Amino acid sequence: MTWETVVGLEVHVQLLTRSKMFCACSARFGDPPNTNVCPVCLGLPGALPVPNERAVRLAVRAAYALGCTVHGRSIFARKNYFYPDLPKGYQISQFDEPLATGGSLAFASAERGPVTVRIKRLHLEEDAGKSFHDRVPGMTAVDFNRSGVPLVEIVSEPDLRSPAEARAYLAALKQVLRYVEVSDCNMEEGSLRVDANLSIRPAGSAELRTRTEVKNMNSFSGVEHALTVERARQIAATERGERIEQRTMTFDAASGEVRPTRSKEEAQDYRYFPEPDIPPLVLGEAWLATERQALPELPAARRERFERDYGLGSAESAVVTATAAIGDYFESFAARLGKDAGKDAWNWVANDLLSLSEDGETIPISAGLAGEVVGLVKAGQLSRQAARRVLSEMVTTPKNSARETAGRLGLLQVSDSGAIDGWVRETLEAHPAEVARYRSGETKLIGFLVGQVMKRSGGKADPKAVNTALAAALKK
Numbered sequence: 001m002t003w004e005t006v007v008g009l010e011v012h013v014q015l016l017t018r019s020k021m022f023c024a025c026s027a028r029f030g031d032p033p034n035t036n037v038c039p040v041c042l043g044l045p046g047a048l049p050v051p052n053e054r055a056v057r058l059a060v061r062a063a064y065a066l067g068c069t070v071h072g073r074s075i076f077a078r079k080n081y082f083y084p085d086l087p088k089g090y091q092i093s094q095f096d097e098p099l100a101t102g103g104s105l106a107f108a109s110a111e112r113g114p115v116t117v118r119i120k121r122l123h124l125e126e127d128a129g130k131s132f133h134d135r136v137p138g139m140t141a142v143d144f145n146r147s148g149v150p151l152v153e154i155v156s157e158p159d160l161r162s163p164a165e166a167r168a169y170l171a172a173l174k175q176v177l178r179y180v181e182v183s184d185c186n187m188e189e190g191s192l193r194v195d196a197n198l199s200i201r202p203a204g205s206a207e208l209r210t211r212t213e214v215k216n217m218n219s220f221s222g223v224e225h226a227l228t229v230e231r232a233r234q235i236a237a238t239e240r241g242e243r244i245e246q247r248t249m250t251f252d253a254a255s256g257e258v259r260p261t262r263s264k265e266e267a268q269d270y271r272y273f274p275e276p277d278i279p280p281l282v283l284g285e286a287w288l289a290t291e292r293q294a295l296p297e298l299p300a301a302r303r304e305r306f307e308r309d310y311g312l313g314s315a316e317s318a319v320v321t322a323t324a325a326i327g328d329y330f331e332s333f334a335a336r337l338g339k340d341a342g343k344d345a346w347n348w349v350a351n352d353l354l355s356l357s358e359d360g361e362t363i364p365i366s367a368g369l370a371g372e373v374v375g376l377v378k379a380g381q382l383s384r385q386a387a388r389r390v391l392s393e394m395v396t397t398p399k400n401s402a403r404e405t406a407g408r409l410g411l412l413q414v415s416d417s418g419a420i421d422g423w424v425r426e427t428l429e430a431h432p433a434e435v436a437r438y439r440s441g442e443t444k445l446i447g448f449l450v451g452q453v454m455k456r457s458g459g460k461a462d463p464k465a466v467n468t469a470l471a472a473a474l475k476k
């Protein structure tokens with residue numbers, strides 16, 4: 001039997017705020033353990049939470065970027081469970097009246113082409129602390145710096161059909177959230193976390209069978225790998241006639257295995273109820289409309305615009321819109337190259353400039369300086385190959401102009417006709433036999449003569465100008 005995979009993702013994203021969701025503690029990553037804490041995020045008796053306005057604004061922005069309906073009224077709720085890293089005994093989240101519902105995200109699936117995944121809901125919540133089982137022998141250590149850090153949870157419908165699609169969805173989601181500056185989505189620092197629900201069904205069927213939840217995946221490739229393993233496990237079990245149990249699985253990145261944790265039947269009921277210390281979150285229509293209008297251009301719109309305005313193919317367009325910063329750079333650079341220079345600008349950015357980037361995102365030479373280098377190439381003063389050396393040199397000397405750098409490296413070409421005419425004359429005098437053979441029809445000797453002129457110039461002559469000058473001199 002052919003099996004179809006059904007995957008839905010729950011993605012937790014840390015919002016780019018300076019402080020936590022309900023207190024003024026710093027939300028910074030990497031500080032010494034338990035230094036960013038206060039009575040509110042430690043859950044001390046009597047401490048009262050106050051929602052972070054910027055976190056609400058960022059969550060609204062994320063919701064609009066994903067095409068969700070943002071509700072003018074939503075409710076914070078307590079999700080009750082016991083765990084050592086949750087000092088209050090509950091997490092403040094949103095439950096039956098979330099901030100936003102009903103969005104979508106489109107991306108290209110390698111298997112199905114363009115697909116649109118429905119977003120079920122997006123809600124605000126606070127993070128828990130972090131337990132460390134390997135820091136103190138025989139004990140579990142807890143760091144509460146992360147306790148109370150603002151998150152949005154973005155829940156998709158089960159519209160994904162393969163582990164690879166899950167990965168592509170995550171990449172598209174990360175790109176959108178970074179474009180709108182809601183989160184850095186850095187998985188290594190825990191600012192993007194993914195739980196996946198996976199089930200299988202006979203291909204062509206519309207039923208939803210028992211699913212398992214896969215947790216603890218710490219990279220996009222880890223998500224794809226874990227889901228591939230879990231899918232294979234479910235198919236093998238089903239084909240052996242076993243029943244799939246609804247349970248939580250954990251991915252072990254070191255061994256590449258997916259193992260069951262606890263059975264869902266035993267999982268606690270979270271006993272959600274409205275948070276009595278925070279009134280309903282009410283957002284005015286005018287405020288929401290302003291936030292919606294302030295949304296920057298999203299990746300898909302920018303890709304299309306670049307294809308249209310710069311004559312790029314879809315793959316080319318994707319390269320220069322990978323991040324908002326690369327897109328901005330490309331536009332500024334293309335503008336310097338002049339009208340209809342889109343393809344040319346793309347070649348420079350994709351082939352020469354992005355390769356100088358350490359993180360693949362930040363190009364270490366300003367668009368202005370890079371434009372100067374292109375100007376020298378166009379004026380015949382720098383070869384295309386030498387331009388590459390000048391660009392990589394300019395990374396370390398960003399204060400010098402392109403001309404200064406090229407001059408210092410001895411790469412400036414001479415296209416001055418006086419100097420070139422001189423080298424041409426000397427060359428023709430030095431090789432009378434070749435000149436005579438050329439004039440009697442052995443035109444392929446032009447290559448030899450160009451080479452001799454270049455040699456006399458010490459490699460500095462502009463080959464194009466040499467060709468022109470030689471052709472003219474040989475006609476005389």
Ligand SMILES: [Zn+2]
Nearest residue numbers: 023025038041
């Ligand atoms: Zn605090």
